[in-house]
Amino acid sequence: MAIFLRASLAYLFVALVLTAWLNHDPLASIRAIMAAAFVLLNQMAGLATKLWPLVPVALFVLGPRRCLARLGPLVQVSLAVLAIQIGFLFMKSAIPQLMPFWADPLFARADQLLLFGQDAWTIAHRMTPDALAAYFPAIYMPLWIIAASALPIIVVATDPNPERIGRYVWLFLGVWVVVGNIAATLGSSVGPIYYDRLLDTARFADLHAALAATGLSDGPIGQLQARLWAAKGDIGGIRASGISAFPSVHVAIAALTALYLTDRFWGLGALLGAAFLGLILLISVYSGYHYLVDGLVSIAMILGMDRGLRRWQAHGSGQTTSPAGPTAPLSDPAAA
Numbered sequence: 001m002a003i004f005l006r007a008s009l010a011y012l013f014v015a016l017v018l019t020a021w022l023n024h025d026p027l028a029s030i031r032a033i034m035a036a037a038f039v040l041l042n043q044m045a046g047l048a049t050k051l052w053p054l055v056p057v058a059l060f061v062l063g064p065r066r067c068l069a070r071l072g073p074l075v076q077v078s079l080a081v082l083a084i085q086i087g088f089l090f091m092k093s094a095i096p097q098l099m100p101f102w103a104d105p106l107f108a109r110a111d112q113l114l115l116f117g118q119d120a121w122t123i124a125h126r127m128t129p130d131a132l133a134a135y136f137p138a139i140y141m142p143l144w145i146i147a148a149s150a151l152p153i154i155v156v157a158t159d160p161n162p163e164r165i166g167r168y169v170w171l172f173l174g175v176w177v178v179v180g181n182i183a184a185t186l187g188s189s190v191g192p193i194y195y196d197r198l199l200d201t202a203r204f205a206d207l208h209a210a211l212a213a214t215g216l217s218d219g220p221i222g223q224l225q226a227r228l229w230a231a232k233g234d235i236g237g238i239r240a241s242g243i244s245a246f247p248s249v250h251v252a253i254a255a256l257t258a259l260y261l262t263d264r265f266w267g268l269g270a271l272l273g274a275a276f277l278g279l280i281l282l283i284s285v286y287s288g289y290h291y292l293v294d295g296l297v298s299i300a301m302i303l304g305m306d307r308g309l310r311r312w313q314a315h316g317s318g319q320t321t322s323p324a325g326p327t328a329p330l331s332d333p334a335a336a
Helices: 002-023 026-050 054-062 064-069 071-093 104-114 120-127 136-158 162-186 192-199 205-214 220-231 249-265 267-286 292-314
Strands: 233-235 238-240
Touching (some): 002 071, 002 162, 071 136, 071 162, 104 292, 136 162, 136 267, 192 205, 249 292, 267 292
Antiparallel strands (some): 233 238
16 A cells, blocks of 8 residues: 555655646645645535545444554555545646646537437437436536545455455556546537537527426536536636536446456445446536546446456566555455
């Protein structure tokens, strides 16, 4: 876990340097980082209070001795998650400065090619009952945030397999860096909900009307969308709009969660993971945040990174080598 923490801190450092360079104001960048850290620390503290039931679960799965042995790795992974979240906030804000939004017409057309001339959001609205749509804000925001913040912490706290722990903590970092930063910069786009405002068209006027009719545009999701566009944003004087559609980090985190549940628990885990992934993909399209291709590419990237890490780990022998560093044989869960 020490290597994972160092990599996460390096990511945060790069985000700070890049933001300072792009905005020509290092002091403002530092103030912004500190303000964001304070907000995220409060969020993680609140999340920790909700995750206390995991303590008896970990005690049951691992036993008291092994739980104590994991206190150090838990502190390290928690600090790493905090560093990743702050770094991502600023790296994502830099995307339009590094690569102006260009790809929306391409992705809108790709959706139509995949769906025989239809936009993905129209199909999502037709297939979604109003009773289900009422739960979308709770699923897409608070529930997803738990997975986005706590998944590696839960993995380190409860998983008895050090090889799997190593794979998933590094996949978690890959979601934010590879999917959310590198691929997002290459395919810089705003998504259907902002398409008309960016390009001064009425291409998605019916989407806005449909969201208003369902009430979603007046709820938490719609309010956040409005704030992101209006702010373009300002955190301590730093541009931090947070707008980036391709590929979908929401779907990538859901795909990673589904992969882990399937990998560890199989039957029921696979069902729960698939349901969560399906709902997040549906909501991302229904709300106009994303084109369908945003989610499909995210899923493909997670599967590809997972396959690559598995092959890398398969080259280890005897003493298992995971991306988190050398570990003891898999029979010793406390060595994670």
